[in-house]
Amino acid sequence: MEFRGALHLERTAVGLRPWRLPAWTAAQAPGDALRRVAMMPSGVRLAFRTAATVLELALHAPPESPYPGAIELMLDGVRAGRAPLPAAGGPTVLRFDPGASDGGREVELWLPQWTSVELVALRADAPVHPPRPTGRLxxxxxxxxxxxxxxxxxxxxxxxxxxxxxxxxxxxxxxxxxxxxxxxxxxxxxxxxxxxxxxxxxxxxxxxxxxxxxxxxxxxxxxxxxxxxxxxxxxxxxxxxxxxxxxxxxxxxxxxxxxxxxxxxxxxxxxxxxxxxxxxxxxxxxxxxxxxxxxxxxxxxxxxxxxxxxxxxxxxxxxxxxxxxxxxxxxxxxxxxxxxxxxxxxxxxxxxxxxx
Known part of the structure; x- marks a missing residue:
């Protein structure tokens, strides 16, 4: 797997939290405002290749976010599903059903743009492999x-x-x-x-x-x-x-x-x-x-x-x-x-x- 769009992965008590800035930047800004927005994973995607027909993403979301958002499923670059985060936050498991494919597909799970999440586990009913390079600028x-x-x-x-x-x-x-x-x-x-x-x-x-x-x-x-x-x-x-x-x-x-x-x-x-x-x-x-x-x-x-x-x-x-x-x-x-x-x-x- 690959975290695209993240510059740091923080290991927390329950999982991994992606950041869009290097960890060292937080110490150079006053207060917690920068830390909070750097942990909001706008454009961060969990990318991999798999032939799985069932995917489950276990995560922990903060309580009562004003914009809880959703996890978007992309298959070969095309939107294929969405699972909203619970408004009350806390631990949750989101399920996706990509359907059958011949030889596997490029999968991306897009994280919400305004809610920090801690990723606990990804489960699939088929092997998960690193994604192929996109070849894009x-x-x-x-x-x-x-x-x-x-x-x-x-x-x-x-x-x-x-x-x-x-x-x-x-x-x-x-x-x-x-x-x-x-x-x-x-x-x-x-x-x-x-x-x-x-x-x-x-x-x-x-x-x-x-x-x-x-x-x-x-x-x-x-x-x-x-x-x-x-x-x-x-x-x-x-x-x-x-x-x-x-x-x-x-x-x-x-x-x-x-x-x-x-x-x-x-x-x-x-x-x-x-x-x-x-x-x-x-x-x-x-x-x-x-x-x-x-x-x-x-x-x-x-x-x-x-x-x-x-x-x-x-x-x-x-x-x-x-x-x-x-x-x-x-x-x-x-x-x-x-x-x-x-x-x-x-x-x-x-x-x-x-x-x-």
């Missing part, structure tokens, strides 16, 4: 909760995976909800990972947490890109600016919340007048990212920029469920547009994919 994407996506229907319906499926590439999703802050440990992780294509979606967490002002944001972006380039000097590298988000377009963060009839929506708590002193808004961040990538591209021909408004703009506000996070329809729209703009003809990833 590896696309590494880093972003925020918008790319990790509790609101998507499943891990396979998160917008980067929609784009990856259309482009025929393998994705390593290093999106960290609430924790895309240009952290040096994240840059070093990306630097040290094999990747044929890299995209960095920068900006929304910087504003919602008010973690930078203009003076510190610009050199932090340069430093992040410098570190990534240490390990990937010629890899196509795409900087993606923020999507449309009404509260923060012209008002700085930090973020607050307003209750609504069906949940909550985001609101900006900053003062628009503070932008003159360096507070960041989405309009400021988009302009700065465009300027930074344009200046660096003069000596880095493999560096590219994509305006996030081309993925989800003002006219697409119906794709936002809480004024910040895309709803399922929004994820489909973003994924399809990213596939066309990044992987399609003339896109920054098109030449690499075409020659693979």
């Amino acid at each position: 590896r696309w590494l994407h880093h972003g925020s909760s918008i790319s990790q996506a509790p609101e998507a229907d499943s891990a396979a319906d998160v917008w980067p995976w929609i784009a990856a499926g259309r482009a025929g590439v393998d994705l390593l999703n290093l999106s960290l909800a609430g924790n895309a802050h240009l952290d040096p440990f994240t840059a070093r992780t990306i630097r040290d990972q094999p990747a044929d294509l890299i995209s960095l979606k920068i900006g929304i967490n910087v504003i919602t947490a008010a973690s930078f002002r203009l003076r510190t944001f610009v050199p932090a972006v340069h430093g992040f890109l410098d570190t990534v380039r240490e390990g990937h000097p010629d890899t196509p590298l795409l900087v993606v600016s923020p999507l449309f988000c009404p509260p923060f377009e012209r008002t700085p963060g930090p973020a607050g919340y307003e209750p609504t009839a069906d949940g909550r929506r985001f609101t900006a708590l900053g003062d628009p007048a503070d932008t003159a002193a360096g507070a960041l808004t989405l309009e400021v961040v988009r302009a700065e990212l465009a300027a930074i990538t344009a200046a660096r591209a003069a000596t880095d021909p493999h560096l590219h920029h994509l305006d996030g408004l081309a993925l989800l703009g003002r006219e697409d506000a119906d794709g936002l469920g809480d004024l910040l996070h895309p709803n399922p329809a929004g994820h489909r729209r973003i994924g399809e547009r990213f596939a066309a703009l990044a992987f399609g003809p003339g896109g920054p990833f098109a030449a690499t994919v075409a020659t693979s």
